[in-house]
Amino acid sequence: MIQLHSGSVMLQGGVPAPIPAAGSGRDKTMAYQILRRHHRGPWEGQLHLTFDSLISHDITYVGIIQTAKASGLREFPVPYVLTNCHNSLCAVGGTINEDDHAFGLSAAVKYGGNYVPANQAVIHQYAREMMAGCGRMILGSDSHTRYGALGTMGVGEGGPEIVKQLLRNTYDIAAPQVVLVWLTGTPPHGVGPHDVAIALCGAVYGNGFAKNKILEFAGPGVAHLPMDYRIGIDVMTTETACLSSIWQTDDAVAEYLTIHGRPEAYTRLAPEEGACYDAMISIDLSRLEPMAALPFHPSEAVTLRELLHDPGDYLRQVEQRAAEQFGGKATLSLTDQVVDGKLVVQQGIIAGCAGGMYDNIAEAAAILSGGDVGCGPFSLSVYPPSIPVNLELMQNGVQQALLEAGVLFKPCFCGPCFGAGDVPANNALSVRHTTRNFPSREGSKPGDGQLSGVLLMDARSIAATARNHGVVTSAAEVDYPAPAPVRRTFDGGVYGRRVYFGYGKARPEAPLHYGPNIAEWPAIPPLGEELLLQVASVLRDPVTTTDELIPSGETSSYRSNPLKLASFALSRRDPDYVPRARATQALEEARRSGAIPPELQSVQKALSIPDMGRVQIGSVLFANKPGDGSAREQAASCQRVLGGCANLCYEFATKRYRSNCVNWGMLPFTLAEGTDFPGCPGDFLYVPQVREKVTRGDEEFPALLLTDSGIHALTLYLKNTTAEERELLLTGCLMNHYAAQNAAENRR
Incomplete structure (x- = not known):
């Protein structure tokens, strides 16, 4: 209760x-x-906070280090741990994932960091085992940076906030x-x-x-x-x-x-x-009592008792949400999983920073004792969170018992949590003790007609389901003895033999190891005197996740190449976003060259824009409530490198996504609740005197929206923006801000 x-x-x-x-x-x-x-x-x-230590994984650390290097990084001022638990499938994308790992190790050597090789530990388990302590604070570039149970306040933010700490600046909130x-x-x-x-x-x-x-x-x-x-x-x-x-x-x-x-x-x-x-x-x-989270959010909570009493009703609701969200691009037929009144699933996963705990896995083994997962379509995979935990499972016979029951053991890898491992079949239903079940988070591609569903459940009920060969079963209905108490152990020598501990031992002369996919950030322009924004996408869903803004899964192989990764932006939600954004970017390039195309001339006339020389042209994304989920900065940076200048919404789903927008120089505009936004992709939004108003700290920005039906007056809001945030918006991004600071110091 x-x-x-x-x-x-x-x-x-x-x-x-x-x-x-x-x-x-x-x-x-x-x-x-x-x-x-x-x-x-x-x-x-x-x-204005400084953290005791920092941590990132291999989806984020290359971009962070590249940004910090461009901003004047000399050495890591606090322990910074680079883990490798996301881009660990090195068969995906050719050599580029392992190239990132080589870059990460070279950066740890050069700047004095700690480097955890691939498949040694998932990011948050390593932090629990090796970094957490009572009263400490850890900042991570992964949204699940949470170590509160160990007395450590963990905060998950986008990469630019890590950059600020690396440059001895503060986290301001x-x-x-x-x-x-x-x-x-x-x-x-x-x-x-x-x-x-x-x-x-x-x-x-x-x-x-x-x-x-x-x-x-x-x-x-x-x-x-x-x-x-x-x-x-x-x-x-x-x-x-x-x-x-x-x-x-x-x-x-x-x-x-x-x-x-x-x-x-x-x-x-x-x-x-x-x-x-x-x-x-x-x-x-x-x-x-035992619970399930229905697709497509961990908050879609229902008791297993209620779900199993009438699974068809609940699954029809999910099907309806999928139809509304994906507009017929993919069909989800989960009611097919109700067989003879019972809910049947095809896959079970116990993994990562939430599910892969020793106690969860040991309890699953106790439930499966004397049983098996069957030889039908159902499979169960376990991903331990670290090699030390895996050693415990082996030494205490837990791993052997599960293997004998038909359970598969996988590496210490976060893949199932973000769509890079164990992707279910089309229209299949997976039960998972992982952190999220967002649309496409398990790796399906609705744009290609591929869609599956994930029910989040506890490892105990997943094991009970496995014992029934895929028939969803509450652990509360299974009579099983709790695992016998064992004395927990930890073999830290595993890390001592494999982890590179370089904090405090920076070697500035050491080179960075670059692969062909590791690219520098492109030049980002400062904020113009006035803005002409072309709408690149309109998302009317109640909430838009960062996984929709930049899909996870195999796209993560390109995280170290800003322009290549940007080509995947919104690809599973609005595949036309990228070509629209690039078309807008081409208009800005033409304007800067002085060759104003007829399309812009007609817009200039309709909106009575006096001087196109003062107007910066960029794209804008409208969403009701964007940014739920992952802390990955790429949800914002991909829009930025495609010429995005703003987001427009009623509210931001999380502080971290709004911060990512600001750190990448994109204006986080909001509309008053209840205000209609009549815009469509291709429409133009004119925001006059934007630079002057940001400089003054104004909160209201009168704007004109040009649509096929005419011109609509709107009031955009930029509320609760600090002086530091306004400076980032004016200079165009965090890197520009630090470059300007460094130039000023050099002049002195």
């Missing part, structure tokens, strides 16, 4: 109680105790609200961490209850959860759209850190008496 309390609460006598307003007691929360220690400068409501997550009770038989997480996402995502806030977990229920259980809930807080998370720490955390060779990293964290919170989520763990 989950209950939401939207008013402020205070801890009084160790119990939360409603109060009129949060007040100064917010400083007594664990979150603000940590934030204050990492803040630089006066405490004036705007935080308005002081966030803190929401208390009060846990009581003990989870019942068959209920795992993903069940808790899915129920939480279902309760708070759609209403924005946790958006851009910090979730602080406390209460007597915490002590009833083993560490892997806490970690499994914590990593999924990203799907609530919160900024970060933090948990109270206890002897279980101390034991975890001791096992992992870092007992000194433990400090007891707890909210102080009188700690005030802006809102509260109460979770009675004892009243939860």
Whole structure:
């Protein structure tokens, strides 16, 4: 049972109680105790944070290092870990994935970083095992950077925020609200961490209850959860759209850190008496039950009991959403999976930073004991999160038991989480203990008529389903003994023998290793005096994910080549976006050359533009609510290198995507809720005096939209934009800003 309390609460006598307003007691929360220690400068409501360490994987680190190098990077000022768990299928894209890995190792040598070779660990498990500590803060270029269960505040942001830290600048954000997550009770038989997480996402995502806030977990229920259980809930807080998370720490955390060779990293964290919170989520763990998240979002939560009572109704709703979203390009026929009243699936996956925990896999083995996955269409694959965990599974007989039951073991790889491994068949249904089930996230391509669905479920119910050879089954309905307690171990020597530990040992003379696909960023222009924006895409979906803006999967092989990757932008959502954006880019090139084509002349006349020499032409993307999901900066940078100058929406789904737009010099315009946007692809939006207004810090931007039906007056908004953000928008992008700074310093 989950209950939401939207008013402020205070801890009084160790119990939360409603109060009129949060007040100064917010400083007594664990979150603000940590934030204050990492803040630089006066405490004036705007935080300027520096992080203890940074972490990236091989989809993002090449672009980050290239950007930082172009901005004046000399050496990594804090520990920066480069992991290799995304572009690890080196058969995809020829040599270019392994070329990226060679670049990453050479960058670690040159700038003094730590490098984790491919298939050693997924990014977040390595951070848990080797980096997390109570009271620390870690910034990662992956949205699931969440280590709150270990007392570490993790923040997942786009690559430019990593660049700022590498250049000794701060992460700037308005002081966030803190929401208390009060846990009581003990989870019942068959209920795992993903069940808790899915129920939480279902309760708070759609209403924005946790958006851009910090979730602080406390209460007597915490002590009833083993560490892997806490970690499994914590990593999924990203799907609530919160900024970060933090948990109270206890002897279980101390034991975890001791096992992992870092007992000194433990400090007891707890909210102080009188700690005030802006809102509260109460979770009675004892009243939860096995859950499923329907396609196409982790917040589409339903109990397995309800789903299995009438699967046809729920699946027809999913089919309807797919038809609305994909407009007939692909058909999803999930009701075909209901056979004799039972829901049948073709695939199970337990993987990565959420599913691949030791406890989840051991519990799955206990459920499958004496059974098997069958010889039909159903298959079950397990992806352990790290080599040390895999060694534990081997030493304790868990891996052998699962292999004997027909389960497949795969490398330490994030592939199933973003469409680069175990892609289901067309119209198939997969059950997964992974982080996301967004459209195409599992690797299908609706534009090519290929579409499948993913139900997110806990590893326990996935194992119960596997024992029934693909008939979806709740773990609560299976009578199985819990795995026998084992003494957890950690062989850190695995990393000692394979990981390159270069922090503090930079070798500036060492060369960077470039492959043929690793390209520099193209020149990005500064903001013009006036803007003429041509609409390149209009997305009316309630939410647009970053996976739709730049698809994951095999396209990730091109992450190190900005122009090549940009050719995939919106390819699975709006395949005409790229040619439209390039056509607009050609208009700007013609304008700069002084040869104004007839099309532009007619637009100039219709909109009464006095001087085209002052007008910058670029493309604009309209979406109702863009940017849910991944922190990948490429969702914005791909638009930018194609000449994109702005996004227009009613609200941004996440702070991190809005930050990516700003860091790449794209104006994050919004419309007032209820304002109609009548534009279509090809229409022109004229924003006069834009540079002057951004410089002044104006929030309202009068604009004119030219459509086939005439000219429409609109008011665009640029709200809550800091001086630093306006500077980035004016110079055109983060790299331009730092280049200008470096030039000024050299002149001095």
